[in-house]
Amino acid sequence: MRNWVSDQGFTLFELLVVISVTTILLTAAAPSFTSTLEHYKLRRLANQLTTNLHLARTEAIRINQTIYVHNVNMGSPTSTGWCVVMTATPTTPGGCSASDLTQALTVIDGSEFPSLSISNNKSNGYFDASRSIINQGMTYTITTNSMTSSQALIVKVSNKSRIRRCGLGGIVGFESC
Numbered sequence: 001m002r003n004w005v006s007d008q009g010f011t012l013f014e015l016l017v018v019i020s021v022t023t024i025l026l027t028a029a030a031p032s033f034t035s036t037l038e039h040y041k042l043r044r045l046a047n048q049l050t051t052n053l054h055l056a057r058t059e060a061i062r063i064n065q066t067i068y069v070h071n072v073n074m075g076s077p078t079s080t081g082w083c084v085v086m087t088a089t090p091t092t093p094g095g096c097s098a099s100d101l102t103q104a105l106t107v108i109d110g111s112e113f114p115s116l117s118i119s120n121n122k123s124n125g126y127f128d129a130s131r132s133i134i135n136q137g138m139t140y141t142i143t144t145n146s147m148t149s150s151q152a153l154i155v156k157v158s159n160k161s162r163i164r165r166c167g168l169g170g171i172v173g174f175e176s177c
Contacts, residue, residue, distance in 0.1 A: 038115055038144040042153055043173065045113050045142055046165050049084065049155050052106045053163050056086040057134075059105060060127040063088075067105065067127045069138070071120045072096055079117040082110035092124055117143045127161065134161045147171075 010018075053069070060067040070085040070092045083096035086105045093100040101107055110118065122138045140155040151169030154177055158164070167174035 035146050038146055039172070041113055041116055042142060042144055042171075045108070045116055045118075046153055046155055046174075048108055049140060050163055050165055052084065052086060052108060053155075053157060055106060057127045057132050057161055057163075059086075060129045061132045064129050066090075066129050068124060069126065069134075070124045071122065071138075073110075074118060074120045074123070078110070078119070079114060080110060082118060084108040090126070115145055117145075125157070132161060134159070 056067045056069055065088055068087050068090055070087065071082075072085060072093055072095065073082045074084075081096065083093075083101075085093050085096075085101060085107050087093075087103050088105065089103050093104070096107075096109055096111075110116075119141050120138060122136060125134050125136050125138055127134050134157055137159045138157040142153040142155070143151065148169060151171060152167070153171055153174060154166050154168060156162075156164050156166070165174055166177035168177050170176070
């Protein structure tokens, strides 16, 4: 009787088949993964913006001082070079670099969100210290590269300082505007 010794490991052909199948599966999954990442960045920016606006409103009451919201480099939809800065001074920062933001309470830097575009209809506003009401309503419009022209995420601050998020064009996870 003959004893058969089994070979240990993979053959080169088996390894090539496994690598080929894995490559095909990853290639098919990559586009949907990219849109999922964009959606989470969109949600993160909306949450961060909402939280910082609530913080600015609360700080105005807590320290009994006017808190200013500066929308730097946000005149038209842009994906680079913008920031939202909350300060206790009315002077708008010259830019978004660290040297320009020495007096900032909070900062949202656009460089953290390169695939998102944002615009705002106002360059700045402030929360009144006595009533914590913003001097003028603001609307932030956030989009991604994969959204259609009719889709956007909106973060609104009403004249009575109600901060609300909603989606245009059926964005999943946000109530409709």
